[in-house]
Every structure is written in structure tokens, then in C-alpha cells.
Amino acid sequence: MTAPTLAPLAAPGRSPRADIGVLGAGGTRLLAGPSGRETLADHCERLGVLSLPYTDSARESVMHSVAASGLVGRGGGEFPLVDKLRAALRASGAPVMVVNGSESEPASGKDALLLRCRPHLVLDGASLAAATIGAQQIVVYLHEDTGATYSSVMEAVRERNQLPGVPGIVVTTCASGFVAGESSAIVSALSGGAAVPRRRSLPAATSGIHGRPTVVSNVETLAHLGLIGRFGADWFTSAGSLGTPGSTLLTLAGDVISPGLVVEVSAPISIGTVLVEHGGLVRSPQAVLVGGYGGRWISGDSAWNAPVDRAVLRRAGVNLGCGLIAPLPADTCGLEVTVRLLDYLAAQSAGQCGSCVFGLPRLAVDLRAIVEGRATRRDVRRSHELAHSIARRGACAHPDGAVALLESALEVFSVDLRRHLRGLPCNRGVAGWFPLPDASRIGESR
Amino acid sequence: MKHDRARLVANPALCDGHGICVLRAPDLLTLDAWGFVGVETAEALSGRDLRRAASAVAACPERALSLVQVHVAAGNGVGLGGNSSTWTPPRRARGRRRASADSER
Numbered sequence: 001m002t003a004p005t006l007a008p009l010a011a012p013g014r015s016p017r018a019d020i021g022v023l024g025a026g027g028t029r030l031l032a033g034p035s036g037r038e039t040l041a042d043h044c045e046r047l048g049v050l051s052l053p054y055t056d057s058a059r060e061s062v063m064h065s066v067a068a069s070g071l072v073g074r075g076g077g078e079f080p081l082v083d084k085l086r087a088a089l090r091a092s093g094a095p096v097m098v099v100n101g102s103e104s105e106p107a108s109g110k111d112a113l114l115l116r117c118r119p120h121l122v123l124d125g126a127s128l129a130a131a132t133i134g135a136q137q138i139v140v141y142l143h144e145d146t147g148a149t150y151s152s153v154m155e156a157v158r159e160r161n162q163l164p165g166v167p168g169i170v171v172t173t174c175a176s177g178f179v180a181g182e183s184s185a186i187v188s189a190l191s192g193g194a195a196v197p198r199r200r201s202l203p204a205a206t207s208g209i210h211g212r213p214t215v216v217s218n219v220e221t222l223a224h225l226g227l228i229g230r231f232g233a234d235w236f237t238s239a240g241s242l243g244t245p246g247s248t249l250l251t252l253a254g255d256v257i258s259p260g261l262v263v264e265v266s267a268p269i270s271i272g273t274v275l276v277e278h279g280g281l282v283r284s285p286q287a288v289l290v291g292g293y294g295g296r297w298i299s300g301d302s303a304w305n306a307p308v309d310r311a312v313l314r315r316a317g318v319n320l321g322c323g324l325i326a327p328l329p330a331d332t333c334g335l336e337v338t339v340r341l342l343d344y345l346a347a348q349s350a351g352q353c354g355s356c357v358f359g360l361p362r363l364a365v366d367l368r369a370i371v372e373g374r375a376t377r378r379d380v381r382r383s384h385e386l387a388h389s390i391a392r393r394g395a396c397a398h399p400d401g402a403v404a405l406l407e408s409a410l411e412v413f414s415v416d417l418r419r420h421l422r423g424l425p426c427n428r429g430v431a432g433w434f435p436l437p438d439a440s441r442i443g444e445s446r
Numbered sequence: 447m448k449h450d451r452a453r454l455v456a457n458p459a460l461c462d463g464h465g466i467c468v469l470r471a472p473d474l475l476t477l478d479a480w481g482f483v484g485v486e487t488a489e490a491l492s493g494r495d496l497r498r499a500a501s502a503v504a505a506c507p508e509r510a511l512s513l514v515q516v517h518v519a520a521g522n523g524v525g526l527g528g529n530s531s532t533w534t535p536p537r538r539a540r541g542r543r544r545a546s547a548d549s550e551r
Binding site for chain 1: 479482
């Protein structure tokens with residue numbers, strides 16, 4: 001596999017940041033406003049009450065705005081929102097709108113931040129989507145161990161009872177777990193089954209919960225929709241690039257001054273600029289993990305100039321995913337970190353597909369042998385073959401994420417790999433503050 | 447049900463690694479290191495390939511394989527569009543399956 005090349009995108013022919021007065025400085029949109037939780041009264045005073053479409057022509061105009069905005073799923077799937085809405089409109093049955101707040105990436109914090117600080121912006125987006133597809137019910141789906149997020153959403157639902165004509169909002173929680181937030185797992189859980197991914201012949205938007213059209217959408221996507229419904233598609237696309245219109249939330253982790261910090265940026269800002277401005281870095285790190293635990297390692301130098309643009313990154317084989325940007329500290333061994341992440345991903349398998357159940361632990365064991373100097377070049381080749389045979393064999397993309405993580409690690413940390421194969425120490429440890437999942441919790445959530 | 451053109455799809459969550467399907471359609475299916483199935487092609491099948499695929503679908507005791515009918519009018523015949531229909535063979539009664547397996551021996 002060739003190394004991903006990341007050419008910075010040429011500056012677009014329009015102003016990257018054109019803000020409406022009510023929004024914050026520095027191009028922030030979702031995170032504009034007060035620093036803490038915004039109550040319904042403050043929210044309505046700052047942004048006005050969002051008017052919902054009740055006539056066919058009003059619905060048509062919302063669909064038109066969503067299509068023109070180019071808004072895609074910000075949970076990592078990057079599926080165009082308008083396609084989901086269209087499919088739900090075409091399908092028969094009473095539609096359901098699901099707010100996916102089950103941010104399963106352990107190091108990501110953007111969805112939790114929105115639900116804690118801007119719950120009404122998210123619920124505005126959900127109400128707008130629900131009204132557009134004619135859904136009478138909104139379900140907010142959260143992991144069970146998210147106390148502050150849960151209370152913020154519950155409080156928001158209570159506050160919204162005073163708004164006229166709001167669809168019913170139900171808040172439900174499910175067992176935590178990496179794959180429980182996948183949209184087919186959510187549909188399965190809300191249909192009364194287990195929260196595990198299912199292979200479906202029809203998309204959820206056509207036939208989801210009990211066969212009803214079900215639009216499952218990420219929290220950030222809906223927050224953007226809440227603003228698009230107010231200010232329109234032209235305003236939305238006035239920030240960002242053609243590949244990633246609008247602003248984007250990123251979670252910084254790893255070798256940054258405040259891990260867990262959520263920042264709002266607009267393409268074509270580069271990952272390097274984000275890390276300098278918000279992460280306190282002065283030069284490029286040895287590598288950056290992009291997109292989440294099932295994301296990819298990119299060498300520090302190519303990440304430095306890479307734009308935060310989903311289209312450009314995708315062309316280089318990188319998925320921005322949930323927006324995790326985690327630079328690896330210089331004194332940390334990327335291969336060792338990868339072993340631990342693979343252990344975590346293996347433990348988070350839903351246990352359904354053979355390739356995932358047997359394959360992921362094996363990938364982790366093989367890489368551990370490499371790191372501990374018990375492997376040869378041939379073993380590395382076998383590891384590659386094994387990874388290749390697992391890819392795209394699951395009912396969901398969980399094993400594919402682990403394969404991408406491993407393949408990118410073997411490529412980016414090739415110098416360390418050679419040292420490990422010769423049994424030499426790479427003189428790097430594992431710094432405790434890299435966002436490794438808590439080992440004691442691995443596996444218990446299944 | 448008879449199809450002119452159809453795609454072979456696997457539900458990996460149902461596969462239990464019996465491996466009979468690969469004997470029926472070795473060009474279309476492969477097993478991973480642990481014997482779990484994977485479909486090698488996403489293209490619409492016809493003719494001999496389709497007959498072999500149907501045989502593999504019928505052979506799976508877990509009903510993990512299915513044929514997705516492709517309407518040529520729908521375009522290049524790839525993808526799960528609104529006018530696709532899936533077909534999996536009806537599950538045979540356990541007793542009958544054992545009986546037929548015995549008679550083959």
C-alpha cells in the first residue's frame with residue numbers, strides 16, 4: 001500500500017468565514033454563545049424560535065436547503081442527510097427520528113459537549129428533521145453511563161414542553177459499547193433486540209424500527225441542521241470548503257495541552273494549524289491518529305499540512321470519522337499504542353462475525369509479538385495477509401477500522417518496526433496520557 | 447424463484463463456518479483463516495456463475511447467503527436499490543436435513 005499523500009487544498013474562491021452577527025467570533029457556529037449549558041430561554045433569545053415546516057411547500061423548501069447545504073453525517077458515516085430524509089419520505093409507515101447521541105469513540109467528546117451545552121440546538125435540528133419527514137416521535141439514544149449528558153437532555157426535554165407543536169421526545173439509554181452506536185445496532189436495540197449491528201437488506205431510513213422508516217442522525221449533524229433551518233444553505237456553505245461545507249467539530253487528544261478539548265474549525269484549515277492554535281504544539285509530531293480508534297495513523301509531516309476536509313482526506317484513504325485528532329508524543333511507541341488499541345477493539349466486537357471474533361484478537365497478538373521482538377519479516381507479511389482477509393468481512397465496519405489502524409501503523413512506524421524486528425528497543429514507552437481506554441473496563445460492557 | 451441476474455451477498459453474522467458453500471461456488475466465495483465465508487465479487491452474476499451461486503445459497507445450513515435480484519433496467523446492476531429483492535431458501539426442517547445427510551453417507 002502506498003503512503004497516503006495529503007496535498008493541501010487550494011483556497012476556495014469564496015470567503016471561508018462569513019458569520020452572522022448572532023454567532024460567535026473566530027468562525028464558531030455550534031459553539032457560539034455562552035460557555036456553559038444554554039437554557040431554552042437563552043437559546044431562543046440568542047437564535048430565535050425555529051419555525052417548523054407544516055405545509056408541503058415548507059417541507060419541500062427544507063429539503064431543498066438540506067440538499068443545497070451538502071450536510072453529511074458527522075458521526076463518521078458521512079452519509080448525506082438529504083438522502084436519508086428522502087428515503088424516509090418515500091417509504092411507507094409512520095417515520096421515527098432518532099438522535100444518535102451514543103458517542104462510542106472513547107476519546108471523542110464533541111457529541112457529549114453539544115448535548116451538555118447546546119441541547120436545544122440539537123433538538124431543534126431533530127424537530128426540523130422530524131417535521132420534514134412527518135415523524136411524530138423523536139428518540140434520543142444515549143449510552144447508559146453518561147450521567148451529565150443524560151440529565152442535560154432530560155432537562156432540555158422538560159424545558160421544551162412549553163414550545164408549541166413539538167413532537168414527542170423520548171430519551172432512551174442502551175448498554176455502552178463501541179459498536180452499540182452503529183445505526184443498525186440502534187435500530188435493533190429500539191426494535192427490542194440486542195444493541196449489535198445487523199446486516200440489513202434495506203437501509204434504516206426505508207425500513208428501520210419495526211419496519212418503520214427511521215432516520216438515525218448524529219448529534220453534530222442535527223445541530224448544524226438547527227442552524228441551517230434558521231439561516232439557510234447559503235449561509236451554511238459560506239464557511240468551509242466544497243468538500244466539507246460548514247464548520248466541523250474536532251476532539252483533540254494525545255500530545256496536546258488539554259486532551260479532550262473540542263474545537264470548531266472550518267476547512268481548509270490544516271491539521272497543523274489546529275494543533276498549533278488549539279493544541280499548543282510548535283512543530284509536527286511523529287504521527288497523528290485521525291478519525292478515531294478505528295481510524296488511521298498519518299505521519300506527522302503529512303498530517304501537518306493536511307486540510308480538515310473530508311473529501312481531501314478520503315481521497316488519501318483517511319476517514320475523518322468522528323473528528324478525533326490525536327498527535328502521538330515523541331517518547332511514545334506508536335506500535336505499542338496500536339497493540340493496546342487493537343486489544344480494545346477486539347474486546348469491543350459484538351461477537352457475531354467469525355472474522356471479527358477470531359481475527360481482531362489475532363491481529364493484536366501478532367502485533368504484540370512484533371513489538372516484543374519475537375517476530376520476523378515473514379510474520380509481518382502474514383499479519384498483512386491476515387488483515388487483508390478480514391477486511392470487509394463483517395456485518396459492520398468494525399473489523400475494517402481495526403485493519404486500517406494496523407495497516408497504517410505498520411506503514412507509518414516502519415522505522416520502529418525494523419528496530420523491533422531486530423529485537424532492539426525503540427527507546428520509547430507508552431505515555432500514560434495517550435487516550436488509551438481504561439483497561440479495567442475493556443470487555444465488561446458487552 | 448429464478449433470476450436472470452443477481453448478486454450474491456453473505457450475512458457474516460449468520461455464517462458458522464460449515465464451508466459447504468465454497469465447494470459449490472469456489473470462484474465466488476472464499477473462506478478466511480478460520481473458515482468464515484466472504485463473497486469475492488459484488489458484480490451481478492448470470493449463467494453458470496449464477497447457477498453455482500444459487501447452489502451455494504441452497505447449501506448453507508445457516509441461511510447466511512442470499513441472492514439479490516438485479517433489474518437490468520435499474521442501471522449497471524450493482525447496488526441495493528429500491529427495486530432489488532432478496533431471496534433466501536426456506537429453512538429445511540432439522541430432521542429432514544439429518545435424514546438426507548444420512549442417506550448420502
